[in-house]
Structure formats: C-alpha cells, structure tokens
Amino acid sequence: MKQKLLMLAALSTFALGCSAVGDLAVLDDSLGLSPVSVFDNPAPKAFEYRDLDPKVAGILPRSWEDAPPQIPHRAEKYMPVNAKMNKCLECHDEPGKIGKKEKGKPTPMSETHYVKSDKGELGISNKRYVCTLCHAPQVDVAPIMANTF
Ligand code: HEC
Ligand code: HEC
Known part of the structure; x- marks a missing residue:
C-alpha cells in the first residue's frame, strides 16, 4: 500500500511537471541564433574569396x-x-x-x-x-x- 501511494505521488508530480513545461514551451523559431525554425536548414548565401593579385x-x-x-x-x-x-x-x-x-x-x-x-x-x-x-x-x-x- 505504501508503495502504491508513493507511485501515485510520483506520477502526479510527473504530470504536474509536464503541464508546467507545456506552459513554458519555447517556440522552435526562438531556439537558435538565426530567426528561423530550428527545423529549417537554410542554405547560406554563396560567397567567393578575393581573387586579387x-x-x-x-x-x-x-x-x-x-x-x-x-x-x-x-x-x-x-x-x-x-x-x-x-x-x-x-x-x-x-x-x-x-x-x-x-x-x-x-x-x-x-x-x-x-x-x-x-x-x-x-x-x-x-x-x-x-x-x-x-x-x-x-x-x-x-x-x-x-x-x-
Ligand atoms: C606573389 C607574391 C606573394 C605571394 C606568393 C604571397 N603574398 Fe602575401 N602579399 C603580397 C603582396 C604584394 C601583399 C600586399 C602588400 C601591400 O600592398 O601593402 C601581400 C600581403 C599579405 C599580407 C598582409 C600584410 C599586412 O601588412 O597587412 C599577409 C598576411 C600575407 N600577404 C600573407 C600571405 C600568405 C599567408 C601567403 C601564402 C598563402 C602569401 N601571402 C603569399 C605578395 C605575396
Ligand atoms: C603562430 C601564428 C603565426 C604564423 C604561423 C605566421 N604568422 Fe605572420 N603574423 C602573426 C602575428 C601575430 C603577426 C602580427 C604581429 C607580428 O608582427 O608579430 C604577424 C604578422 C605578419 C606579417 C606582417 C608583418 C608586418 O611587419 O606588419 C606578415 C607579412 C606575415 N605575418 C606573414 C606570414 C607568413 C608568410 C607566414 C608563413 C611563413 C606567417 N606569417 C606565419 C602570426 C603568425
């Protein structure tokens, strides 16, 4: 019985934790340094090294x-x-x-x-x-x- 109660307590703490995380969710486009979603993979602009003599x-x-x-x-x-x-x-x-x-x-x-x-x-x-x-x-x-x- 004691064990069951402990399990219940642990489960409810976990559930509480989940809802707290849900409230604080960070949008995927504010995670990285670049202002796009972290799931996007934008190609950087092509560049060329100086070819000067x-x-x-x-x-x-x-x-x-x-x-x-x-x-x-x-x-x-x-x-x-x-x-x-x-x-x-x-x-x-x-x-x-x-x-x-x-x-x-x-x-x-x-x-x-x-x-x-x-x-x-x-x-x-x-x-x-x-x-x-x-x-x-x-x-x-x-x-x-x-x-x-
Ligand atoms: C054909 C000759 C030549 C070769 C080969 C060469 N350089 Fe130069 N380098 C120059 C000249 C000329 C300048 C420009 C000097 C100026 O106009 O004041 C310069 C400038 C530089 C400067 C800037 C110096 C400063 O005072 O800001 C660096 C650093 C440099 N070269 C490094 C290198 C490296 C590293 C390599 C090899 C990968 C290399 N150079 C190959 C001729 C050469
Ligand atoms: C371990 C780092 C390092 C390496 C390797 C190195 N340098 Fe330098 N170089 C520097 C630093 C730091 C300076 C500026 C301060 C000084 O002059 O010591 C410099 C300065 C220079 C300058 C400008 C000198 C002046 O009077 O303004 C030239 C030209 C240069 N390096 C060319 C070269 C070349 C060519 C090579 C390869 C043979 C080379 N360096 C290897 C760090 C390095």
Whole structure:
C-alpha cells in the first residue's frame, strides 16, 4: 500500500511537471541564433574569396594591434603550404627588409617569425612555417549575427 501511494505521488508530480513545461514551451523559431525554425536548414548565401593579385590587393584593417594580418590577396594558388612547398615564403621571406612596408610589394614577415642562428642569421621559425595557421584569406560577408567586437 505504501508503495502504491508513493507511485501515485510520483506520477502526479510527473504530470504536474509536464503541464508546467507545456506552459513554458519555447517556440522552435526562438531556439537558435538565426530567426528561423530550428527545423529549417537554410542554405547560406554563396560567397567567393578575393581573387586579387597581391600587387593590387592592398592590405586589410587589423582587428587589434598585433593581430595576425588577414591575407588581402588570392591565396588558393599558393596552397598547399607543406614541408615541400611554401609559396608564401617566396614573397614574404625578406629578413633584410623587416619593418619596411611598400605598397604593392610583399610585406616582409616581422622579426617574430624568425629565429637567429649562432652566426646571427635569421631563419624562419618552425612555429611560424605554416602561415595559414594564423593568417586567413577573407571574404566580404556580413556576420550572421551582429556583434560589437
Ligand atoms: C606573389 C607574391 C606573394 C605571394 C606568393 C604571397 N603574398 Fe602575401 N602579399 C603580397 C603582396 C604584394 C601583399 C600586399 C602588400 C601591400 O600592398 O601593402 C601581400 C600581403 C599579405 C599580407 C598582409 C600584410 C599586412 O601588412 O597587412 C599577409 C598576411 C600575407 N600577404 C600573407 C600571405 C600568405 C599567408 C601567403 C601564402 C598563402 C602569401 N601571402 C603569399 C605578395 C605575396
Ligand atoms: C603562430 C601564428 C603565426 C604564423 C604561423 C605566421 N604568422 Fe605572420 N603574423 C602573426 C602575428 C601575430 C603577426 C602580427 C604581429 C607580428 O608582427 O608579430 C604577424 C604578422 C605578419 C606579417 C606582417 C608583418 C608586418 O611587419 O606588419 C606578415 C607579412 C606575415 N605575418 C606573414 C606570414 C607568413 C608568410 C607566414 C608563413 C611563413 C606567417 N606569417 C606565419 C602570426 C603568425
């Protein structure tokens, strides 16, 4: 008998709980960040990466001081970056010109990208070899959600 009573109590609590959840139901179009139903699967607008030649691409604004600058020019042609091939270095590895920027000419990588040998020569640091870990090509697309960053 005691057990039966307990069961009844548990059942009625469950039923109460259900009706409370029903009252607080969240609509499926207010669950996600996007203002559509979470059951919809809207296709994002197609976009294309900049296909500008490095000579005319200029540079892009940096989000904060010391942020890795975004790649302003086409990058697809210079991929992949791997142990055998690094096209980025062919243009940006100019240890003799560090800090000297010239419009239309490849910006020399900064000193942070190098290690000094015993003889004082600068060589690319292994930590900076894979450029695309930190530098990304950009697409002109508005953010899906506005932000104040
Ligand atoms: C054919 C030469 C060339 C190659 C290859 C190249 N770049 Fe560039 N890069 C440039 C030039 C030229 C600029 C633009 C400089 C300007 O107009 O101020 C530039 C600009 C940049 C900038 C912006 C620098 C800044 O001060 O904002 C980054 C970052 C960059 N390149 C990264 C890369 C990466 C990563 C790769 C490889 C995937 C690469 N580049 C391959 C020539 C090249
Ligand atoms: C671990 C992250 C990282 C990697 C990998 C990396 N960079 Fe950078 N890069 C940065 C940051 C952060 C800055 C801005 C601060 C600075 O100059 O150190 C920068 C700055 C630059 C600049 C602008 C220099 C200036 O004087 O304004 C160029 C050009 C550049 N990187 C090219 C490259 C290339 C080419 C490679 C690959 C060989 C590469 N980076 C690899 C993080 C990285």
